Amino acid sequence: MINGAVQPIVSSPKHVSVEQVNNEIEVVKKVMNDNIQIAIQNLESTTNLEEKTADFKAKAMIFQKSVRKVKRKMWCSNVKWSICCWVVIIAGVGAIVGSSVYFANN
Numbered sequence: 001m002i003n004g005a006v007q008p009i010v011s012s013p014k015h016v017s018v019e020q021v022n023n024e025i026e027v028v029k030k031v032m033n034d035n036i037q038i039a040i041q042n043l044e045s046t047t048n049l050e051e052k053t054a055d056f057k058a059k060a061m062i063f064q065k066s067v068r069k070v071k072r073k074m075w076c077s078n079v080k081w082s083i084c085c086w087v088v089i090i091a092g093v094g095a096i097v098g099s100s101v102y103f104a105n106n
């Protein structure tokens with residue numbers, strides 16, 4: 001953009017008035033100010049993204065800890081149910097074997 005603003009001065013070797021030079025300087029200043037504003041906005045956006053990234057990272061760590069707790073809880077629950085099932089199965093087999101031995105002796 002600056003090349004386009006400066007180009008008319010460079011391309012015309014004729015006499016250039018002070019007013020024309022001042023106008024060209026104002027155009028260049030405006031373009032530079034616009035570029036500076038865009039750079040500041042980009043910096044602010046980058047800062048916001050960094051903050052959001054840090055926040056997501058912290059939330060991910062909390063989520064990971066919660067997942068581990070739930071996994072352990074579910075594993076313990078599954079183990080308890082497995083033990084209960086095996087106790088019922090062994091008790092049932094024991095009752096069947098015991099009753100068949102009892103009736104076999106009588």
